[in-house]
Amino acid sequence: MTQAGKLDKVLTELDQGLDEALDRLIGFLRIPSISTDPAHKADVRAGAEWLCNELQTLGFTADIRDTTGHPMVVASSQPGEGRSLLFYGHYDVQPVDPLDLWDRPPFEPELQDTPDGKVIRARGASDDKGQLMTFVEACRAWKAVHGALPAGLTLLFEGEEESGSPSLLPFLEANAQELSASLALICDTGLYADGRPAITTQLRGLVGEEVVIRAADRDLHSGHFGGLAANPIMVLAQGLAALKDDQGRVTLPGFYDGVEELSDELRSDWDALGFDAEDFLSSVGLKHPIGEKGRTPLDMQWNQPTAEINGIAGGYAGDGFKTVLPAEARAKVSFRLTGTQDPARVRAAFREHMRGVLPADCEIEFHEHGGSPASVMDITDPAFAAAKQALTEEWGREAAFIGAGGSIPIAGDFKRMLGMDSMLIGFGREDDRIHSPNEKYDVESFAKGARSWARILATLR
Structure with missing residues (x-):
């Protein structure tokens, strides 16, 4: 069977297994793994145990690594001849207060129909349990079709991201050899504002x-x-x-x-997004952008x-x-x-x-x-163009290289401590209400997110 034929079978496997995948996610979301609250210490560990068991069932070599705080989950597949990849996500979640603003209990997940499509409503649905499970489900389907997991994968799932990651840097330093790879994949991001798939290539x-x-x-x-x-x-x-x-x-x-000034490639990608600064500001009651004269709004938001x-x-x-x-x-x-x-x-x-x-x-x-410091990825690495094309094929819209106005320290930590760039790809949406009451994740994001990772894995094997 050709590689294209195998990919099609992986995608079909994901489509046919969507209901079971959502059931697994619902089970994961029931665990109140709030890392900032000492009262939920046992729940955070329960989240790690759930995840570790799920990965072991898939055939990963997986275990729980204790830290001075909450545990890490580390899993790996068999080494292979292709490039090695490190996938990062976090299984801890934000606190749920104010509880009275939730329409239903935050750890009783529910599939809901909305005017914009079906969503799964629960704390952690988008940030970050739903996101990390898109990759796990892609690996599950890959194994079902290929008979083995993608080779050369290491998975690192953290239990302290929402509480400042106090144990992360010591853990990276102590386990640098095991965790080093040719490229990191980070899922804790989202689609561009209009639902366009995107790869974040620089962070302030x-x-x-x-x-x-x-x-x-x-x-x-x-x-x-x-x-x-x-x-x-x-x-x-x-x-x-x-x-x-x-x-x-x-x-x-x-x-x-x-x-540094923008490269021609990034400037073209950003211009094609058609960002409307007045519309963006109107969501917070403003209209007129300020900032350095002569700069485009996205240049000021992402690159300056x-x-x-x-x-x-x-x-x-x-x-x-x-x-x-x-x-x-x-x-x-x-x-x-x-x-x-x-x-x-x-x-x-x-x-x-x-x-x-x-x-x-x-x-x-x-x-x-x-x-x-800021994190700027080397997009001349062929993996970036390949992933961009894979996202474009899945979503039917031209994927873009984008920047981020905020900071995701783990990307810089991987660069500084492990010597590798990160490809930040996620499928959350701006209305997911992360960190707020009534958090949700679109079922489309979950389903197409898993299909996207399957395509990306196929291009990088």
């Missing part, structure tokens, strides 16, 4: 910083001291306002070192770095009015990074900038709130 990094400015030893009467004594809020505001010029560019020296003020506190902000010069003011600031920007250099430049606006009578201190 992040620097978080809190700055505190202090002056007098107490709040001062603005009538007695105003105009004479230093006002920490004013000093803070001046420093923060000077972070950008009138063209929308960040003014920190060396800030744009490592930021940012400087944003996330919170300011100081003085009196309660009911009524209190005319004081505050003794202290503070702000939380974040920078989204792209290209090869160095988080440490960006943090140092921000601190130097704020020290430069400080009057003699003021003191300043900084508190670090994490930092990670």
Whole structure:
């Protein structure tokens, strides 16, 4: 039988087994594996045990690896001559509060008919149990047709992603040889906004910083001291306002070192998406995009770095009015990074900038709130073009290479610690309500997601 014929049989196997696959997913979703709540520690382990047992039943060599927190599940197939692949997902879920906003109990999954099609409603349906099970089901169908699992696969399923992954980096370091592969596959993403299949090829990094400015030893009467004594809020505001010029560019020296312009291929892909910035902003009550002059909206959202003020506190902000010069003011600031920007250099430049606006009578201190570089994948690897074509064939729409405005640290960790790029492919939709009440996953996403992975595996064997 030709490879194309075998692929067709795998796809048919997935179609015929969809109801049973949904039953398995429903069983998985019943487990309240909330990693942030110590009361659910046993439930998180139960989720790991369910997954490990399922993988062993399929023929994977699978076991549960204990950590100082929640366990990892690691599984592997027999080595082969093709390229080795590491697939990553997480089986823990977000808390469910506020519970009264759920239309049904969050761990009693249900298939529901909606105006947009059938969905499965439950916590974790989209983030990330439904997503990771698309790959598991693709492997199940592959074995049914080929008589064996795809060779050279390693699966890593984490139980702490929703609680900050405290055990992940030590685990990667301790198991680097076992987990290293030629390419990582990550499912914790989604379709593009209009339902178009996509491969995320770059993710922004992040620097978080809190700055505190202090002056007098107490709040001062603005009538007695105003105009004479230093006002920490004013000093803070001046420093923060000077972070950008009138063209929308960040003014920190060396800030744009490592930021690269889009390649022609990515620019063409992004232009073809037809992104409407006004429509995007209208969903949150806005209309007019801002940002650096001369940049397209997607360039600003995915490929350009940012400087944003996330919170300011100081003085009196309660009911009524209190005319004081505050003794202290503070702000939380974040920078989204792209290209090869160095988080440490960006943090140092921000601190130097704020020290430069400080009057003699003021003191300043900084508190670090994490930092990670951007992740940019090498799309010249033929696997990316092959996967893009596979997605296009499955969904009947041209797949796109896209960026992400946020950060998915695991992709950077794989690059930095294991030396491999990641292909981020997921099938969630913007209305899946992840992290919110009434989370759902479209049955179409689940079914076509599994078929997509089957096609991708076929191109990479």
